Amino acid sequence: MRIENVPVKTQKKPSAGTWLEFWETHAKKTASKCSVIGCESRAEVGAQVFKPSMGPTSIYIVPLCPTHAALVKEPFDVAESVTLVLANK
Numbered sequence: 710m711r712i713e714n715v716p717v718k719t720q721k722k723p724s725a726g727t728w729l730e731f732w733e734t735h736a737k738k739t740a741s742k743c744s745v746i747g748c749e750s751r752a753e754v755g756a757q758v759f760k761p762s763m764g765p766t767s768i769y770i771v772p773l774c775p776t777h778a779a780l781v782k783e784p785f786d787v788a789e790s791v792t793l794v795l796a797n798k
């Protein structure tokens with residue numbers, strides 16, 4: 710599944726805690742590895758992403774490593790099994 714990070718200037722703050730905690734609460738999972746296919750780094754960031762095919766109207770949270778969370782204007786693929794959590798829950 711192709712996703713892209715939301716640019717820093719349009720990122721929102723979570724209403725409480727961190728986006729990674731928000732993701733864990735709603736996905737009912739514990740974040741471990743980065744969601745990117747083949748990346749073995751720890752997921753330390755609840756990244757705000759969108760699907761380039763859909764446009765930036767729907768923002769989702771996915772667990773990413775700091776390297777992948779820092780990619781800008783560069784779409785990348787996460788595993789199909791990854792749970793995307795809508796950020797506006």
Ligand SMILES: [Zn+2]
Binds near residue numbers: 748773774777
């Ligand atoms: Zn990664």
